[in-house]
Amino acid sequence: MTILFINGSPRRHGNTATLGERLLRDCPHITRHLADYRLNFVRDDRETSGDQRDPSDDYETLMHQDFAPASDIVLGTPVYWYDMTGQLKVFMDRWFDSFTHDFPFADKRLYLLIVGADQPAQKATGITTAVRESCAWLKMDFRGVAIVTADGAHDVADRPTLPTDCLALRHQFLSVGK
Ligand SMILES: Cc1cc2nc3c(=O)[nH]c(=O)nc-3n(C[C@H](O)[C@H](O)[C@H](O)COP(=O)(O)O)c2cc1C
Numbered sequence: 001m002t003i004l005f006i007n008g009s010p011r012r013h014g015n016t017a018t019l020g021e022r023l024l025r026d027c028p029h030i031t032r033h034l035a036d037y038r039l040n041f042v043r044d045d046r047e048t049s050g051d052q053r054d055p056s057d058d059y060e061t062l063m064h065q066d067f068a069p070a071s072d073i074v075l076g077t078p079v080y081w082y083d084m085t086g087q088l089k090v091f092m093d094r095w096f097d098s099f100t101h102d103f104p105f106a107d108k109r110l111y112l113l114i115v116g117a118d119q120p121a122q123k124a125t126g127i128t129t130a131v132r133e134s135c136a137w138l139k140m141d142f143r144g145v146a147i148v149t150a151d152g153a154h155d156v157a158d159r160p161t162l163p164t165d166c167l168a169l170r171h172q173f174l175s176v177g178k
Contacts, residue, residue: 001177003029004070008077008088010035015115015156016076019148022156023113023166024074027173030066034087037062042093052100059094063103072109072176073140075131079116079124084131092134099138106139109176111169117151144169 005024009016012033020031037058045052053060067073077084084092099105112131116124128145135142146166150156 001072002070003027003072003074003173003176004066005029005031005074005076006088006091007031007033007035008075008085008091009033009115010085010087011078011153012036014078014153015148015150016078016113018154018156019113019115019146019150019162019166020074020076022162023146023170024173027176029074029173030070032062032066034085034091039087039090039094041090042096044096053097054094059091059097063098068104070108072111072173074111074113074173076113076115077127079114079118079120079127082124082126084127092130095134095138107141109141109143110135111143111172112145113169114145114147115150115156116147117149120149121147143172 003024005020007017007020011017012035039059040054040057043050043054075088077088112128114120114124114127132142146169148156148163148166
């Protein structure tokens with residue numbers, strides 16, 4: 001049982017990263033920041049003789065070394081223009097490459113962390129819909145979302161407590177592998 005936390009923020013030590021590490025404290029996990037990876041936009045090779053795979057960037061390495069062995073995937077994103085960051089969107093678009101090559105998505109448990117400044121729970125609902133429906137399509141088990149309001153880079157670190165949806169996810173993380 002391995003937990004992989006994927007931080008979709010360009011801030012490696014910002015609110016999303018801090019939220020993930022707070023919720024995963026004492027839970028064995030690995031963290032990957034999408035900002036550390038070169039990820040090209042997805043191609044759509046369905047009508048071409050192309051392979052629907054792009055070996056020229058870091059995507060396949062990330063998927064095979066870290067995503068494939070993980071039983072539990074934690075996706076984190078700040079809200080950017082009421083949606084997920086471009087980094088996470090590009091990464092998720094590339095799942096089509098993996099899907100086309102029978103990547104073992106099925107039965108992985110997936111959790112979503114969202115941090116935004118402007119009422120994210122009310123105004124950024126599209127992120128949860130996109131991730132939940134993508135999980136359904138790929139037969140992953142969507143286990144829930146935690147949403148925190150924060151803006152300055154240390155806001156989450158400075159919060160003495162976290163909302164109850166965070167605590168519910170933490171409870172799930174603590175039970176992974178038990
Ligand atoms: C380019 C950009 C766009 C943003 N758009 C929104 C937005 O539409 N809604 C919102 O609530 N917060 C928005 N924010 C604020 C971030 O979501 C907020 O600062 C968040 O805490 C950043 O998380 P991080 O520290 O993990 O990067 C935006 C920030 C940036 C830099």
